[in-house]
Amino acid sequence: MADLPTKLLVFTDLHLVNQGEDIIGLDPAARFAQGLHHALSQHPDAKRLVLMGDLTHQGRTAQYERLKTLLADVPVPVSYLMGNHDNRDVFRKLFPHAETTPSGDVQEMVDLGETCLITLDTLDPNADPAHSGALTAAQLTWLQNCLAWAEGRPVLIAMHHPPVETGFPGMDGIALRDPTELRVILNDYPGLVHVICGHVHRTISGHANGLSFTILKSPCHQQPMMLGAADTDHSVDEPGAYGIVLAGPAGFVVHTEDFAIAEAATPLRDPFSG
Ligand SMILES: [Fe+2]
Numbered sequence: 001m002a003d004l005p006t007k008l009l010v011f012t013d014l015h016l017v018n019q020g021e022d023i024i025g026l027d028p029a030a031r032f033a034q035g036l037h038h039a040l041s042q043h044p045d046a047k048r049l050v051l052m053g054d055l056t057h058q059g060r061t062a063q064y065e066r067l068k069t070l071l072a073d074v075p076v077p078v079s080y081l082m083g084n085h086d087n088r089d090v091f092r093k094l095f096p097h098a099e100t101t102p103s104g105d106v107q108e109m110v111d112l113g114e115t116c117l118i119t120l121d122t123l124d125p126n127a128d129p130a131h132s133g134a135l136t137a138a139q140l141t142w143l144q145n146c147l148a149w150a151e152g153r154p155v156l157i158a159m160h161h162p163p164v165e166t167g168f169p170g171m172d173g174i175a176l177r178d179p180t181e182l183r184v185i186l187n188d189y190p191g192l193v194h195v196i197c198g199h200v201h202r203t204i205s206g207h208a209n210g211l212s213f214t215i216l217k218s219p220c221h222q223q224p225m226m227l228g229a230a231d232t233d234h235s236v237d238e239p240g241a242y243g244i245v246l247a248g249p250a251g252f253v254v255h256t257e258d259f260a261i262a263e264a265a266t267p268l269r270d271p272f273s274g
Helices: 028-042 061-070 090-093 137-150 181-188 260-266
Strands: 008-010 048-050 076-081 110-113 115-119 155-159 193-195 202-207 209-215 242-249 253-256
Touching: 008 028, 008 137, 028 061, 028 253, 028 260, 061 090, 076 115, 076 202, 110 137, 115 137, 137 181, 181 209, 193 253
Parallel strands: 008 048, 048 076, 115 155, 155 193, 193 209
Antiparallel strands: 008 242, 110 115, 202 209, 242 253
16 A cells, blocks of 8 residues: 655745734634644644745734744644745744754755655845845755755745746736746756745646646635736635645645635535445
8 A cells, every 4th residue: 555645734824913903804813723723633644834934914023922822732843934024033033943044044855755845935025026035046056955855756845935927917026036047947857846835815726837836825814816906905804724735756735725614514424325
């Protein structure tokens, strides 16, 4: 019998705010706590939790302290990524044990056995346009070294800013800047690569620019289905979600779970049980 795949739980765009504040009337901490409890109770066999950036809404100390409290009982290792709403320096002070590279970027390579997870820190505090993402030459060199160590095994790349266009021009305008070199590096890898991102606050998947990708939505507020929207300030209260990645020698299967819907659903009789 084939080995069971390695299971990862993935949350993106938590946007934690200060106590008493909200985002379009929603409490991001309550949403994340609900989703995290659902994920951990439904998937006790998960090996790792991956948080894909925009951990906080304004990068403030109190907001990272709230994150620490929310993660206090998580029984598995956590991979942290930075998003455009984060503050790398503040995060690193509060989470000194988070993996970083010598360049100071919050990113890591995780050997999952038959596969590898590589996280990339796309936060650019001086971004132009604001909120867009970037990778430095040092990060791309680090990535190339990681890919060499992966030796052809399936590789999951986790990064906050998508390296592909999504059809939302406003969000595409603040995606990863200059993605060509990253695409070339990943396209040249001799094994399978799948890219998983956040940032857009909507579930999207596809294969573009030579990359297969999945974008996950937030546990809190979402991007409405307004293809062609030229701005970025639309947020709606659609159900929050987290991702479940099954990683194995065949590659990666990405599920999404709308946890509030799942909790409210009434279990039905199995129609195949006779
Ligand atoms: Fe976000």
